[in-house]
Amino acid sequence: MATKQTAGREQLGEFAPQFAAQNDDVLLGKVWTDEQALSAHDRSMITIAALIAMGSTEQLDAHLNMGKKNGIAKDEIAAEITHLAFYAGWPKAWSAFNRAKQIWQNDD
Template identity: 60%
Template structure:
């Protein structure tokens, strides 16, 4: 059983309570929990790719951390970014590698 997500309520509960509820209960509570359809590890890889392609680095950092918890290795994270660099942008890779070092260590 996955850990209950509270980031929405923790960060946005007062400002945007409905958004926080949807984030925690629907996105993470219902969608991410469907591991019989797609593993959390695979969902992390897909989410990392989507956030990387959009250049959303604060969320990307959070999902790299989550991906690590879901079993994505440092070498796999580097390979994901290397692959995506050709499709989504070289500068985005340069911006993401320091996040990987921060999360996984040098």
């Protein structure tokens, strides 16, 4: 059974309760837990790609860590970011590599 998500309510609950509820109950509570549609690994790969493409570096660290927990290997993340460099931009790839290097630094 999936762990109940509370990040939205913890961080934004008082300021933006409707957004927080949608984040926790729909996005993280329903969409992210639907393993029949996409595996957690694939969902993480897609999310990381979208965040890199948009330049959303504030959210990238959390999703890189989640992706690693969801089974993304060091060689997979390196290949993904390299591929995205040609479509999303070289500077965005550099930024993503700097973050990914820290997260996968102990993986051989």
